[in-house]
Amino acid sequence: MVETISVLTLLISENLKNNMTKAVLLPLGFIFLLMTADVATAQTSPATSAINEAVLRQANTLVLRQKLADAKSAATRGDLAGAAKLYEDCNALVEQIGSGIDAETAQTISGLVATRFELARRAQSRGDLIDANTEVSRVLRVEPQNPAALAFKRQNDQM
Numbered sequence: 194m195v196e197t198i199s200v201l202t203l204l205i206s207e208n209l210k211n212n213m214t215k216a217v218l219l220p221l222g223f224i225f226l227l228m229t230a231d232v233a234t235a236q237t238s239p240a241t242s243a244i245n246e247a248v249l250r251q252a253n254t255l256v257l258r259q260k261l262a263d264a265k266s267a268a269t270r271g272d273l274a275g276a277a278k279l280y281e282d283c284n285a286l287v288e289q290i291g292s293g294i295d296a297e298t299a300q301t302i303s304g305l306v307a308t309r310f311e312l313a314r315r316a317q318s319r320g321d322l323i324d325a326n327t328e329v330s331r332v333l334r335v336e337p338q339n340p341a342a343l344a345f346k347r348q349n350d351q352m
Contacts, residue, residue, distance in 0.1 A: 254290055305331070
C-alpha cells in the first residue's frame, strides 16, 4: 500500500515538472487522496489490493496518454531525440499497465519505431555507425521482426 502511494506520488511530482495539464493532474490528485485515506484505515485485504492495482493502472493510463501526446508534439517539432525518450517512457508504462490499452500500445510502438529508425538513419548518414546500431537495436527490441530494421541492421553491420 505504501509502495502504491509512493508510485502515485512519484507520478504526480514527475508530471508536475513536465507541465502536465489540469485534466490529468486533477484525477491523479483525487486518486492520491483516495489512496491516502485507505492507508489511514490500514486495510490490506485482497479486495483492497485489487482496487489499488486498478487505481494505479488508471493513473498510469492517464500518464501514458499525456506522454503520447507530448511525444507526438515533440516529433512534430522535429525534436526526435526528445520524442524517442518520451516513447521509451510510454513503452515502460505500456509494460506496467498490461492489457486493455490496445490503441495506446499501437501508438507507442509505431512512434518509438518511427523516431528511433529515423535517428538510426541520421546517425548512419553522418558516419556514426555505433549510434546507428544502438538506435536500430532499440527498434528491434520492440518490433523484433521489423523487416526494414533488420535490413538496416545488416547493412549497418557490413559498413
